[in-house]
Amino acid sequence: MKALNLEQFNQLIAEAQLKPRLKRELRFINNASHMTAEDWHEAELLPITDRTGNKGVLLLMPDDDIYVIPYELSKGIANRQTGRAQPIICDFCRTWQSGSSAGSISLQKDKQSLNSVGFLCCGDLACSQHVRSKTNASHASRAQLRENLTNEQRIERLKGRLRQVIADLDLNLIRH
Numbered sequence: 718m719k720a721l722n723l724e725q726f727n728q729l730i731a732e733a734q735l736k737p738r739l740k741r742e743l744r745f746i747n748n749a750s751h752m753t754a755e756d757w758h759e760a761e762l763l764p765i766t767d768r769t770g771n772k773g774v775l776l777l778m779p780d781d782d783i784y785v786i787p788y789e790l791s792k793g794i795a796n797r798q799t800g801r802a803q804p805i806i807c808d809f810c811r812t813w814q815s816g817s818s819a820g821s822i823s824l825q826k827d828k829q830s831l832n833s834v835g836f837l838c839c840g841d842l843a844c845s846q847h848v849r850s851k852t853n854a855s856h857a858s859r860a861q862l863r864e865n866l867t868n869e870q871r872i873e874r875l876k877g878r879l880r881q882v883i884a885d886l887d888l889n890l891i892r893h
C-alpha cells in the first residue's frame with residue numbers, strides 16, 4: 718500500500734461515501750502513526766478504527782487503487798451449541814485462528830449500510846503480517862494446516878482474495 722499521511726487520509730475519507738459520523742470518529746493517528754515505510758509497503762489491508770476499535774474503515778489495496786470500506790468487527794467465535802471458543806480459518810489470508818483470536822467482520826456495501834457481506838477473519842485484521850509469517854498466529858497456523866506455501870504464495874493468495882472481495886462488493890468507493 719502507498720503510505721498515507723493524515724492529510725492524505727483525510728482527503729481519501731472526504732471523497733469516500735461514508736456516514737459523516739463514522740468519518741469524524743476515525744482515529745488515523747492511533748492506528749497508523751507507528752507504521753514504518755516498510756509496514757506500509759507490506760500492507761494489502763489495513764483497518765483504521767474508531768475509538769472502540771470494533772468498527773471503522775478497511776483500506777484495501779491489492780493493486781494500485783485504494784478501496785475504503787466501512788466495516789464492523791466482532792471478536793471471538795464461539796460454538797453455538799457448546800459456547801466454547803471455535804477456531805476458524807480467515808477468509809482473507811487463510812490463517813488458522815483459535816476462537817479467542819478469531820473475528821467476524823461485516824463489510825458495508827453502501828452509505829446506508831443496508832447491504833453488507835460477512836466474513837470470518839483474523840480478530841486483529843493483521844492479515845498482511847500473518848501471510849509474511851511475522852506473527853505468533855502465523856506460526857501456530859502453520860502447525861495446524863498442512864500447507865506448503867512460501868510467503869510470496871501466501872501474499873499472492875491474499876491479494877487474489879481481496880480482488881475477489883472488491884469485485885463481489887461491486888464497490889464504487891475507489892480512489893486512484
Ligand SMILES: [Zn+2]
Nearest residue numbers: 807810839844
Ligand atoms: Zn487473516
